Amino acid sequence: MKLIKNKRIWLYPFALIGLISFxxxxxxxxxxxxxxxxxxxxxxxxxxxxxxxxxxxxxGGAVAFPVLTKVFNVNAIDAKYFSLTIQTIGMGFxxxxxxxxxxxxxxxxxxxxxxxxxxxxxxxxxQTSLSAQWLRFAFSEFILITAWVLWLCNHSLHARQxxxxxxxxxxxxxxxxxxxxxxxxGSGSDVVLFxxxxxxxxxxxxxxxxxxxxxxAFNAICASIWFVFINPIALSDFVxxxxxxxxxxxxxxxxxxxxxxTVLKEHFLRRLIYVVISxxxxxxxxNHNLAIELRYAVAASTCLLLLAIAHxxxxxxxxxxxxxxxxx
Numbered sequence: 119m120k121l122i123k124n125k126r127i128w129l130y131p132f133a134l135i136g137l138i139s140f141x142x143x144x145x146x147x148x149x150x151x152x153x154x155x156x157x158x159x160x161x162x163x164x165x166x167x168x169x170x171x172x173x174x175x176x177x178g179g180a181v182a183f184p185v186l187t188k189v190f191n192v193n194a195i196d197a198k199y200f201s202l203t204i205q206t207i208g209m210g211f212x213x214x215x216x217x218x219x220x221x222x223x224x225x226x227x228x229x230x231x232x233x234x235x236x237x238x239x240x241x242x243x244x245q246t247s248l249s250a251q252w253l254r255f256a257f258s259e260f261i262l263i264t265a266w267v268l269w270l271c272n273h274s275l276h277a278r279q280x281x282x283x284x285x286x287x288x289x290x291x292x293x294x295x296x297x298x299x300x301x302x303x304g305s306g307s308d309v310v311l312f313x314x315x316x317x318x319x320x321x322x323x324x325x326x327x328x329x330x331x332x333x334x335a336f337n338a339i340c341a342s343i344w345f346v347f348i349n350p351i352a353l354s355d356f357v358x359x360x361x362x363x364x365x366x367x368x369x370x371x372x373x374x375x376x377x378x379x380t381v382l383k384e385h386f387l388r389r390l391i392y393v394v395i396s397x398x399x400x401x402x403x404x405n406h407n408l409a410i411e412l413r414y415a416v417a418a419s420t421c422l423l424l425l426a427i428a429h430x431x432x433x434x435x436x437x438x439x440x441x442x443x444x445x446x
Contacts, residue, residue, distance in 0.1 A: 129218040130373060133211060137369050147359050159190045160360035161367050164204060168368040171205065172212040172375025173382070174391045175312035175330040176264065178205050178368065179305030183257055184398045194253040196356045199345070201304035203353070203361055206342045208368035209308075209335035215373035216328045221380060224315070224329045228336075230286045231311065234293030235300075235337045240344050242301030243352075257303045258402040258416045265395045266423055267313045268388065289314065293333070300337045308334035323384045331376065 146153060154161065160182075167181035174180075179201035186192040186200065216223060292314045299306025308330035315326035345353050379387070403417045 126220065127218050130211065130215040131218075133214050134369055134373075137207070137211075138366065141362075141366060146362050147355070153359060153363050157356075157359045157363040159186065159192075160200065160204075160364040163190075164208070164364040164367045165371060168204075168208040168371030169375040169378075170390075170394060171208045171334075171368075172215075172331065172372040172377075173327075173379045174375075174387065174394070175308045175327050176391060176394060177201075177305035177308050177334050178208045178372065179303070180261065180264075180394060180398065183304050184401060187254060188401050192356065193354075196354050198253060198304040199353060199357045200360050202300065202338055202341050203345065203357060204364055204368050205305070205334060205338035207365045208372035209331055209338055211369045212372035212376040213332045213335045215376045216331065219377075219380065221328050221376075222325055223332055224321075227285075227289055227315070228329060228333060230289040231293035231296075231307075231333050232336055234290055235297045235307070235333075235340045238294050238297035239301050239337065239340045240348070242298045243341060243344055243349070253303065254402070255416065258399060259419060260299065260303055260306060260309075261395050261398045262416070262419050262423055264309050265392070265399075267309065267317070268391055268395075270313075270317050288318075296333070297337055300334070301341065305334065307337045323387060324379065327379055327387075328376075 148156075163182050163185045164178065167178040167185070170176055170181050171178035179198075182201040182204065183194075183197045186197040187194050192200075213223075289311075292310050293307065296307030296310035299310065311333050312326055312330045315321045315329065316323055399416065399420050403413055403420070
């Protein structure tokens with residue numbers, strides 16, 4: 119057993135060496151100079167995107183999708199597929215790093231989630247066909263809901279962990295929803311599981327995130343297998359070439375984020391997540407490529423969220439004052 123534990127630490131380094139070797143000897147779609155000249159944006163985006171994938175429950179798509187669509191004017195469908203496929207490397211290698219460092223992963227919970235991805239992803243990838251405009255809007259609304267989820271989770275951390283009735287069924291349903299979101303907008307299964315683990319099951323944030331990374335990696339791998347062997351025509355030249363340009367960055371950046379997850383304090387993690395979400399929402403509201411009606415809808419939703427948070431904070435404050443008055 120001790121020998122196995124000692125060997126486990128080499129899991130990520132050997133996997134990284136294997137990927138680098140494959141990348142060096144494989145036939146790429148074009149010469150390296152041309153590849154990076156035309157698709158450097160994907161590499162640059164994943165420098166931060168892969169780090170976010172490893173250190174937060176947002177996934178690399180939370181950075182890759184908005185940056186590619188808003189800064190580099192990439193088609194939203196291509197950005198979604200790139201976000202989903204590059205997470206095979208980013209989230210996958212972050213998972214290997216976490217396993218090699220013996221970070222706690224709740225396999226006993228994930229075993230109920232994995233079948234959902236196998237069931238839902240092929241159907242969802244074939245059936246979801248949002249237009250580029252509505253895809254951008256849906257992603258921003260999802261990020262907004264994510265902010266609400268994180269705020270709720272932040273205010274439930276002091277509750278005691280408890281067993282949940284019908285836990286396998288709830289986890290399976292959670293993974294069904296998360297897998298559908300991942301197929302629809304390029305990410306989502308990690309955030310949905312994060313909500314269940316932290317808000318419902320009361321796990322600490324740092325303990326919950328590694329399991330969400332593994333689930334998103336599994337979703338991305340299932341989607342990539344579907345694309346490669348069943349429906350390769352869905353992947354454009356941009357997606358394929360960008361993957362080649364960014365895969366090594368993701369293989370290093372996401373594990374680096376996973377390492378920072380093990381050393382950063384929870385309050386810093388929460389602030390980092392809020393910063394990423396805030397940048398995404400502000401950039402959506404002022405994005406002239408998005409229909410004005412959808413931009414107004416995102417702005418109105420953001421205002422409603424802020425009002426709801428302010429109302430809850432005032433309510434809790436009033437309750438604390440009332441309770442203190444009773445004690446006095």
